[in-house]
Structure formats: C-alpha cells, structure tokens
Amino acid sequence: MGEKILMKGAEVLGESAIKAGCRLFFGYPITPQNEAPSYMAKRLPEVGGVFVQAESEVAAINMLYGAAASGHRVMTSSSSPGISLMQEGISYIAGAQLPVVLVNVMRGGPGLGNIGPAQGDYFQSVKPGGNGDYHLITLAPMNLQEQIDLIYDAFELADEYRNPAMVLTDGLLGQIMEAVEFHREKDLSSLPAKPWATTGINHRKKNLISSFDLDYDRLEAINHQIQDKYRIVKEKEVRYESYFADDAEVILVAYGTTGRICKAVVDILRSEKYSVGLLRPISLWPFPEKILQQLAQKSTTKGFLVVELSAGQMVEDVKISVNGVKPIHFHGRMGGNVPSPKEIIDIIKTIQWEGK
Amino acid sequence: MSPELKQIFKPSPILTPIQRSFCPGCTHGVIHRLVAECLEELQLAEKTVLVIPVGCATLAVDYFELDTIQSAHGRAPAVATGVKRSNPDLFVVTYQGDGDLASIGTAEIVHAANRGEKITTIFVNNGIYGMTGGQMAPTTLIGWKTETSPYGREASREGNPIRISEMLSQLNGPAYIARTAVNSPKAVLGTKRAIKKAFTAQMKGLGFSLVEILSTCPTNWGFSPVQSLKRIDEETIPYYPLGEFKAVEGL
Numbered sequence: 001m002g003e004k005i006l007m008k009g010a011e012v013l014g015e016s017a018i019k020a021g022c023r024l025f026f027g028y029p030i031t032p033q034n035e036a037p038s039y040m041a042k043r044l045p046e047v048g049g050v051f052v053q054a055e056s057e058v059a060a061i062n063m064l065y066g067a068a069a070s071g072h073r074v075m076t077s078s079s080s081p082g083i084s085l086m087q088e089g090i091s092y093i094a095g096a097q098l099p100v101v102l103v104n105v106m107r108g109g110p111g112l113g114n115i116g117p118a119q120g121d122y123f124q125s126v127k128p129g130g131n132g133d134y135h136l137i138t139l140a141p142m143n144l145q146e147q148i149d150l151i152y153d154a155f156e157l158a159d160e161y162r163n164p165a166m167v168l169t170d171g172l173l174g175q176i177m178e179a180v181e182f183h184r185e186k187d188l189s190s191l192p193a194k195p196w197a198t199t200g201i202n203h204r205k206k207n208l209i210s211s212f213d214l215d216y217d218r219l220e221a222i223n224h225q226i227q228d229k230y231r232i233v234k235e236k237e238v239r240y241e242s243y244f245a246d247d248a249e250v251i252l253v254a255y256g257t258t259g260r261i262c263k264a265v266v267d268i269l270r271s272e273k274y275s276v277g278l279l280r281p282i283s284l285w286p287f288p289e290k291i292l293q294q295l296a297q298k299s300t301t302k303g304f305l306v307v308e309l310s311a312g313q314m315v316e317d318v319k320i321s322v323n324g325v326k327p328i329h330f331h332g333r334m335g336g337n338v339p340s341p342k343e344i345i346d347i348i349k350t351i352q353w354e355g356k
Numbered sequence: 357m358s359p360e361l362k363q364i365f366k367p368s369p370i371l372t373p374i375q376r377s378f379c380p381g382c383t384h385g386v387i388h389r390l391v392a393e394c395l396e397e398l399q400l401a402e403k404t405v406l407v408i409p410v411g412c413a414t415l416a417v418d419y420f421e422l423d424t425i426q427s428a429h430g431r432a433p434a435v436a437t438g439v440k441r442s443n444p445d446l447f448v449v450t451y452q453g454d455g456d457l458a459s460i461g462t463a464e465i466v467h468a469a470n471r472g473e474k475i476t477t478i479f480v481n482n483g484i485y486g487m488t489g490g491q492m493a494p495t496t497l498i499g500w501k502t503e504t505s506p507y508g509r510e511a512s513r514e515g516n517p518i519r520i521s522e523m524l525s526q527l528n529g530p531a532y533i534a535r536t537a538v539n540s541p542k543a544v545l546g547t548k549r550a551i552k553k554a555f556t557a558q559m560k561g562l563g564f565s566l567v568e569i570l571s572t573c574p575t576n577w578g579f580s581p582v583q584s585l586k587r588i589d590e591e592t593i594p595y596y597p598l599g600e601f602k603a604v605e606g607l
Contacts (some may be wrong), residue, residue: 023441043524050441054434055467069425070405074442083584094427198423198439200403200446210417210426356559 003111004179009169010035010077012102012144012180014043015076022101023049026063027084028056031115032171033105056133057082061089068098069209071197073155079102080121081112084129090164091130095211097226099158101151102136102166105174106309108336110349113151116336117257121161122313125168126285135222135230137165137237138284143177149344150282152184159192161233163231168284170309172338174200174322175335239282240291247300248277250353253292253297253318254307255281262307264341275300276348284314292321302353303327307344310334368382370391370401370421377415381574381581383538387480390544391449394551395422398559404447405439407432408607409456412486416451423597430461433468435519436475444474447558453496454481455488458520465524471565472529476554482571483592490576494518496594500578513588525601531563533602537570539585550600557607569591570596 007015017025025040060076065257067074078086082152083104093100106121108114118208123129125138137157141147147169154165174179198207213219241259244266245251259280270278279295281288295301303326304314315330322328330348333339357563366374370392378384397400406422409413410429417426419508427435432450440448457465457479468475484502485491494507499508521535532554536547547569554565570592573583579587 024438026438052437052441052471053461058431058462059434059437059467062428062434063438063441065427065431066407066425066435066440067442068438069435070439070443070446074438088428089431096426197403198425199443200405201421201423203401206421207423208417208426209424212414212417212426215446 004178004181005177007144008035008175008177009144010105011039011130012147013151014039014075016148016183016294017048017101017155018043019182019185020073020152020155021188021191022073022075022155023047024067025049025076026052026054026067026074027076027078028054028060030079030082031104032174033077033079034105036103041134057085058089061086061093064095064100065089065098068093068100070098071199073159073191075101075103077105078120079105080109083121083124087124088132089268090128090136091134092211093164094130094134094136095132096209097162098164098209099187100156100164101154101160102164103151104166104168106168106170108334113334115171117168117309117338118334118336119170119256119258119309120313120334121168122308122310125166126287134226134287137163137233138162138168139165139182139239139284140168140255140284141173142256142280144173144176144180147173148180161229163229163233163290168256170257170338171318175221184285187265233288234286237283238286238288240288241280241282242291243280244346245279246297247271247275249275249300249302250277250348251295251301251304252276252278252307252321253281253304253314254278255314258307258309261339261341262344265344265348267346268341274348281314287317287321288294289321292318293323296322296325301326305328305329305331305348305351307331307339311339361505364545368396370396372419372421374418375446376419378412379575381572381584382412383571384480386538386544387478387547387569389552390548391451391478392420392573394548394555396432398552398555400447400555400559401493403445404449405441407436407448407450408451408513411456413451413452413456414451414482414487427539430456430459431464432456433461433464433475433477437468437473440473440475446566447476448475448607449478451478453486454479454483454493455485458494458518459523465520466542469564469566470527474558474561475564476558478551478567479566479568479569481568481596482573483517484573484576486573486576495552497591519564520600521597521601529564530566531603531604532565532600533607534600535568535570535596535598537588537598539570539588545574553603557604560606562604562606
C-alpha cells in the first residue's frame, strides 16, 4: 500500500476486491476479462479465500447468490455475453435484496461479437437486463486507478443498500496496464453486520432469503420498499466529473473509456480556445440527471455531443435529462472500435452549434 | 398426561405449524416430515440452510423452521455451493423436484455432484411438472399422457425417461446416492434411513449426497391418492429401481 505498481486492468479488478474484503469469487472464462479469475484463483487462497470456477455464468451468479445470502462479500467478473447469461440470477439477487459486486468488461456485440472494447451493455446494466422492477448501482471507471476506487465503493454501496452493484468497464480498461496505488484496505473486523443472513437458525427467528411471495399485496409492498430504497440511492449516490463544463458552449457527455478520450479532446480544443467541456457520468445508475438539467439551462450552453462505444444507449438518458432544452448530437463507434480524439474533434467542428 | 400414557408421536419442531397448500394425496408432506425428523435426530437444525427450488416445492419456504433460501429454477445446487463454500460449517440441503433438477437444472446438479460439493440433495421425482399444471418432465415414463405429451410419451419423439441416480453415480464426486419411495410404511422407513445416510455423508465431509424419492402427483396424473401409490409399484419402480447406487467407504 502507498506505492505505485504496474498492473493489468483485469488483475486490478481482483486485487481491488480483495482490498475491499472480498474473499469469494465465482466465475467462468470469457475474454477479455480472463486475467481477473486467474488472478483470484492464485491470490484468494493466499488470503484464506475461496475461488470456484463455475460450470457456466448461470451457475456462477447463483453461487454468488448463495454466498451473499450467507453474509459474505462476493464478486464475479465476466464480459457481455456472460453477463447476459447472468441476468436471471441478477434479478433474483436484486429481488432478494442481496449485496454482490458484478464486473462487466464489455466487449463487442450483439451475440458473440468480438473481444474488442464496447459500451453496448449500458441498457442491460442500468435499465436493467433481467425481469421485474429493479436497478443495479452501476459505476463506470475511466482508468485503472478509478477502477480500484469504484470496486471498493461498489462493495460498500452494495452492503449499505443491500443491492447488487455493477462496475461497468470495457475491454480496453480490462487489458491495459497502468501504474496504480491501493490506498484503502478494508479491516475485515469492520465489515458490516448482516443479521438477515442465512447462517443457521441457531436459536433465533428463521431468516428467509427470497424474491417470492404469492400474495399480491405483500409483493407490491416489497416492491414499494425497494423503490423507496432506490429513491434514497438517487438522492445520495450520484457521481460525475464535470471537466470545464460549467462555462462551456459545447458539452461532451461520455463515460468510461470514451470519457477518458473526451477529456483529451477537451484539453486539445481548450488549447485552441474552443469552449468545450465534458460531463462524465461515473454513476450510470443513479444517472446524473440534475447536473445535466442545470447545464442545459445555462445560456452559455449551445448543445451536447454524446460519445459512446455503442449505437446510442446512454444518449437516451441524456435526452431525458436535457428534455429538449438544448440540441443533443451523438457519435458512436461499434464492433470493438474506439474513436480517436481527432475523430471526435472533427465531429465537434462539423456540427452547426449555432443552428438552434 | 396420566403417568401410564407415553407420547410416541408429536409434531416436529422443525416444521412450521401452519396449513400446507399441497394437493390431497401429495407426498411432499411425508418427505418434509422425514427431512425434519432426520435433521432433529442428528441435531443439525441450528446450523442448517435449506435451499428451495421453483415448482410445488417452492411452497416449502414457509414450512420449515430453518434458515431458508429460495433459488431460481434448477439453480439450487449452485446456490448451495455458494453457501457451503462461504461457510463450510453450515449443513446445506437442497430440496428439488424433477422438472427443476432433471430438466432445467441438469448442469448445476451434475457439476455440484462432480465437484463433490459437501451438500445433500433431496430429489423428489414424480415424473411430471406439478405447479405449472401437468406438463411432461424428462422423467415422465413412456406412454404417460401429460399436457404436453397428450398422445403419450414416445421414446422416438421425446426420448427416454432420464435416470438421474444412475447417471450421477458414475461420477467420483458423490459419496452417497440412493433411490427410495414413500408409497408404503415400509418404503417411508427406507427413505428415512437413506436420508439419514445422505446427511451423515455430508456431516463426515465425504462428498455430495442425494436421495431420489419416487413421489406421486394425484392431481396431474388424474389418479386418486390410493391409485397413485399403487402406480408407483406398478409403473414407476419397474423403470426406476430402488436401492443404493453409491455409498463410499466410511459411511
């Protein structure tokens, strides 16, 4: 701790989880995140933890369900098609209100797609992908240091709200190496108490972990309780980085890898005296709606350009937030492609910002 | 109570004293009682986690005074793996029907068994989907008419009924696998002996254990409760022979 070390993104995921007090990892091989389970298979036994390679992502997510039900911090990582397979289990986990941490190292889709970086699982993560009314607390890092911080925070938030938390990253952040620092380590004796966990009845009242209730009114009441919880999350847990957005005429909106590229775009264009800024959502759910509303209301703001590695998913939430007050443009790349700063700069310069 | 009277039968303290929602003649109730008796006699209840599946057996979330997890269809062995691996001191039992275990959950049961997870599965096989209204299961016998095999199951069209106990006993992971029935007092006692043995296998840490219990579904079979019990002897047992398929040394 306290010193910079060079690590690969997927391995950072594993060590961050261990630093956050996670001692259980269940996963299934899929590129481009294989270094995460490999790291955990080697590292967890060193700290008294358990790694199990599940027979499928379907089994892995249900192993998480069992471990979380028993009161333990637990994580899995996967990539897009694997996360698709987990959706049933994620819905059960959200319904039973269990804290787990999920990592999606997004790759090109749909279907088998390819192993290049992508952001096509935004909908699947924030809307979300399984049945019923629930949300994943979804955090999106733009570099490996932030990945460390967000994995740690994901465990804290999951426990605090008894809700699954997703760290949404991509094939680029999974595969690059960067100098990182682990500056926080959870004291295992300070992990939160979980009196609701199934640990054997042991002379107390029975604990039941379930998303099931045949009674309509009772199930509706549970849903209301979950929605009340979500209102608190939306109130308290919104995260974003505003980078020269306050007085900018053109505001870029991008997260994760594209957020990082857009930050470089802002630096380049600011040096050329263009009035450009970036609003980078860090929590994708809860989405930073209010700041976008405020930025849209500013007289200096001429419009927004949303950049994603998708055909346009987050842009829908930007549109809901801005609500027609200012024009919104979109640029997306797919298939594992990542836009260069120049590509984005050319688009910014092409758009008629004074048009409306 | 007068001194000459001795209480020889009482409700199990592990079973919640509320009315059951099972159909008349259903054998889930008998099997619940046997599971509860074995847990009580082996003094396991305080540290037991029961993993409940999807199907008629889901109703059991309210029936046991045990810490209980309701899991997704077929996934109980994976959930149980998560419980046991995270807390090896717990005693972990899954209770699954044949649609759950032998159809949608085949991957999970095969791999939990193959890894030798130290859990016990109570597998209730009545050869049909009960909760959804009488559809064909992988365990439905040839010729049986169901909602989705209205002309009778044919091997050439739907394949042959799957024998789970025989299949799993080929693996190295299981410590104990047996098939029993509950259609007569003698069979009930045999089932209790098998459950106790399966529980002992887990207590001793010997590996995975499973008891397949041949059960009835009077409602969806369209048989009376008494006819249903007879059908077990006449049709079910000839295809699904009773017995121990695996019992490792030390058990």
